[in-house]
Amino acid sequence: MKPTAFLNDWLLRTPSPWKIGQILIQPGFTLCHQVDQKSSESLRPISLEKITDLIKTAANGNFRPLRSSPDLPSGWILSPLSLEELILALRLFYPSAIAHWSAWSQQALRITPYQEAAERQTGMYHCTRLLTLEQRTALTQSVCAQECMKKRLWEPADRFTSSPQEIPLLCAEPCNYFIPKAREVVKSMIPSKKS
Numbered sequence: 001m002k003p004t005a006f007l008n009d010w011l012l013r014t015p016s017p018w019k020i021g022q023i024l025i026q027p028g029f030t031l032c033h034q035v036d037q038k039s040s041e042s043l044r045p046i047s048l049e050k051i052t053d054l055i056k057t058a059a060n061g062n063f064r065p066l067r068s069s070p071d072l073p074s075g076w077i078l079s080p081l082s083l084e085e086l087i088l089a090l091r092l093f094y095p096s097a098i099a100h101w102s103a104w105s106q107q108a109l110r111i112t113p114y115q116e117a118a119e120r121q122t123g124m125y126h127c128t129r130l131l132t133l134e135q136r137t138a139l140t141q142s143v144c145a146q147e148c149m150k151k152r153l154w155e156p157a158d159r160f161t162s163s164p165q166e167i168p169l170l171c172a173e174p175c176n177y178f179i180p181k182a183r184e185v186v187k188s189m190i191p192s193k194k195s
């Protein structure tokens with residue numbers, strides 16, 4: 001089943017409200033931040049076009065490099081949305097989340113191990129293949145576990161359960177945020193040359 005059909009089927013058979021990341025989805029469809037669930041009258045209406053601006057900046061005003069970081073700004077509401085618009089909005093908030101969840105639920109998601117992802121890096125990231133298992137594990141604790149809401153499916157994988165009304169954010173391979181961090185670790189182990 002394709003992601004759109006899979007989501008539609010899930011929405012029809014799962015009691016609302018639904019959750020994904022920090023977002024609450026209500027019938028209609030209406031989207032808002034989960035912390036705003038009880039204050040919908042005071043929320044700022046936004047359009048689909050405004051999502052791109054909203055997701056760039058964290059709740060504290062800093063640049064938000066990772067779409068799945070747990071710092072999505074609150075105070076907005078997006079409604080009403082058709083199913084197609086809902087899917088577009090979720091693609092903007094959490095890229096690939098519906099496709100990954102749909103494939104994973106149907107045992108069809110390809111998971112890329114760290115070493116495979118590192119082996120295909122070139123240029124300045126070529127060195128990331130030297131990251132040891134111990135360093136990788138430490139990095140998943142300091143980066144993935146602290147800065148990201150996704151559940152890692154590659155090793156060391158997260159053990160997790162999600163509520164029946166929640167679409168889990170899944171990580172199928174080391175991302176473009178993690179790889180540069182891996183490079184920093186590897187580089188820090190290489191003694192600098194003295195001139």
Ligand code: SF4
Pocket residue numbers: 068143144147148149150151152171172173174175176177178
């Ligand atoms: S590698 Fe996956 S879990 Fe780790 S920060 Fe990137 S997206 Fe999140």
